[in-house]
Amino acid sequence: MSIDNSVVKKIANLSKINLSEKESENLKHELNKILDWVDDLKKVDTKMVEPMLSVFNENMKMRDDKVELTNTDEILSNAPDKKENFFVVPKVIE
Amino acid sequence: MSNLSDLTISQAKELLLNRSISSVELTKFFFDKISNFKNLNCFITETFDQALKMSKISDEKYKLKKDIGLMEGIPIGMKDLFCTNQIKTTAGSKILKNFIPFYESTVSKNLWEEGAVLLGKTNLDEFAMGSANTTSFFGNVVNPWKSKNDIDKKLVPGGSSGGSASAVAADLCLAATGSDTGGSIRQPASFCGLVGMKPTYGRCSRFGMIAFASSLDQAGPITKDVLDSSIMLKSMCSYDKKDSTSSKMEIPDFPKIVKLGVKGIRVGIPDEYIVDGLNSNVNDNWQKGIEWLKSEGAEIIEINLPHTQSALPTYYILAPAEASANLARYDGIRFGLREIGKDLDEVYKNTRASGFGNEVKRRIMIGTYVLSAGYYDAYYLKALKVRKLISDDFSKAFEKCDCILTPTTPGVAFGIGEKQDDPLEMYLNDVLTVPASLAGLPAISVPSGLNDEGLPIGLQIVARPFDEETCFKAAFVIEQLSNFNKLKN
Amino acid sequence: MSYFIRGHESKWEVVLGLEVHAQINSLSKLFSPSSTGYGAEPNSQVNLIDAGMPGALPVINQECVKQAVITGLGLNAKINLKSIFDRKNYFYPDLPQGYQISQFENPIVGSGHLIIEAEEGTKKIGITRLHLEQDAGKSIHDQDFENSFIDLNRSGCALMEIVSEPDLRSPSEVSLYIKKLRSILRYLGSCDGNMEKGNLRVDVNVSVRRFDAELGTRCEIKNINSIKFIQQAIEYEARRQVKLIESGKIVEQQTRLFDSQKGETRAMRSKEESHDYRYFPDPDLPPLILEKKMIEDLKLQLPELPDKKKIRFIETYGIKKYDAEILVSEKEVAEYFEKLVSDRDPKMVVTWLTGELFSYLNKKNLDNPQSAISVEKFGELLDLINDGTLSNRLAKELFVEFIESNMSASELVKKKGMVQISDENEIINMIETVLDQNQKMLEEYRSGKEKLFGFFVGQIMKISNGKANPQMVNTLLTKRLKK
């Protein structure tokens, strides 16, 4: 068991997902099972292998530095809470 | 007009061209079909008003014989993973249940430019994460196919493009778009007796397609036959400046080459695809496929893809890792669902807890774990290296052969509710489709027969990067020789 | 080692490293075509990419890549032909994607250096790296009791993060480093360097150690928006760390904020939980491959940078190192100087430029001398002083009025009726008048009280209303008294 309760808690916190006790317990088992299964990869010899970042082999195309106008109403159109053209969130304390 | 149901895109286009029917008539015919088959739950959003407008424009073009697109007047379904301007786009998730984009995905835009008519947005596994269309917030999709042995059993259409596949199979539209990350076009196509094409990574723009795993996601068509597949793919793909991984490679005239045959084409058969759990009917069908291609002049060659069994674990590290970041934007601040909380952190956590389903949460958690400090090298980096080995396997194989023939899935459509208890069992559905995804290769699933229960089996043809043409040619031969269209009826 | 903190037990050395975020001077953002313009209405320069909408994809801005390369070259740094964009994952309301696109293991620019003129002499400060990344939006926390407000206009603007080696040892060295870096950026045109507008933002890593001991644990002080505050923050933070260690406690690695009102640093609440950023290569962006040719071309187009210019100024114009340093620090000043000095006396030009004009610019809070007075207008004034038409003293007195008027120097002189009297006969007449009126003094002078020479000069200047050419008065008076 590589994932214990504290790891589940840590990952859930990093992922910003609230989990009930039951969900945590289920996930702990499922994640361990999945990880045991992917642990198979450890047997593959990759000593001399370069990691493959992408199958895309063309050079990155670059954009010219040109401005396109944007629409404030559009950007805010799906916002759950907005005020005076700002997105609104519960107060953040730095 | 009684058999409009059986029409393919190419047949419908002929009728539209010689004006035996109008696009409006055709479109209205599908309205009725869709309304009569709500029980299949294929569509999340119906867009009949939109469809009528679009079909009228198409009819005008046919009348004037001007600017007739490749898909002119053809009613289709659009997987609800493609953002459509001013039309609700949900990705099958509660977190986006009210999301209305103000932009259009490049794939859908291309289709509209070729004249396609939007009937509605099709159901899918939540964020395309699933192989049975059982993870959608909007409910299961039902496969119109029935087992001879159990007429009442509801079968899964496969996933994640299950709504698209089921809708095409039930003749609720002429074709539909899908997206494929590890098999999400090919597997449902196979389960529903359809042609599903996942083109080379970079062929179709990913702009406006809601991301699951960016290095794997590819759009593609789900159609009734191979010719339709080639027509629709041609309409979908383009070089797109809005996607940094969109290819500049020239796009061939796919429909032209479909029927050119397989004479002299070397077809590789990989030993390693005889996986545990490979259904004997499926295996037998595979052997038939080999014979069909051989009979048309293809050369059959044994090849090896030694890292095949590592593909699925590799995929289940890489795809969740990318997904964990891609789904971080669903935080309840700028769009989508927001749940309340006593502070911002709680808003995040409550929103995501409520907005995401179990499978999505599972994958976000796995992805977060394999990227987190102390595990990155052991899991994520390791998987990137194995991905290279898998890709190299294919490169080496393609020194000896021009395409690879395998089954699409180890089994056929199963009952809704089966394989739900253990995520791993569900993941095994993708064991034969995932390797080509990891290598970014074009791969098609073509229906090739029925199993003992009368359910469709599909064969997969994988080719070199940007050689969709060979996929189409081989698939067409199998389509003809398997006589699937006769078997179906 | 001139700077140290004196603790109870010993002297402590302060070790400082800087992370500077410089906003690239581009019209559009790093990965989106929205405008980067400053001060626009909230969320009016935000497209789907900047807001992290579903299905949005990044496409890189060529100009930002070019500016990063130019800056790397200006910092004598290695340009990496292949660099990779990574995602840095964390949740924050002004980070719409839930990750920042940055560069982690493979930045576009590798190690380089810049030179500062510290008290002990010239010092080379290592640059670890420069990478490209997206800026975040802005959160406004102090407008409302319950809510924060999010403006994404800045979200996605291109930043260069320039990381120094921990080579700095005092607040004043830090100040010199920032000024030098800012100067180089402005020469290159890659960044405006305006700290108030936030397009140059500085994070300081502070640690303390007993001399020659191992490096201590560092704290990062984030986003301090003036050089003065940076210096205060370092002083406070270094003392805080010394106090902790000397009282037997340990320094925790932390991200801290500087409270400029209290003059203190404090741990950031939002960064308290240990962060695990889960960097990984962004699958939306292929590796960035640069061509050697492009880099060579940019190298050829590089402007003369302050260090080289300084040496040339010293050699060409024979001016002092100190003056040269001041003149080259701003590109516009250096250019202004060079135009002004052509066929004029460098010493006089330097004196007037760094004296009168600079104090005027300071008062008006201006950077560019050209914006206060044209080279031509200023040059004419200097020429009139030089040929004796205008006295140095008067010119100084009227300088501000002159700058702010529309008059040319010669018009001013005419209008004020203060053309200098340089007519020999006129001056001789004045000398005679003064000597006549002061016979007694003249006798005293003749009997040896030579101090009275100055008195006569003063009287002559007085009756000329200050217009008599002082040099001529001197010469002619000496001549007359010898008689």
Ligand SMILES: [Mg+2]
């Ligand atoms: Mg930093």
Ligand SMILES: [Zn+2]
């Ligand atoms: Zn940074």
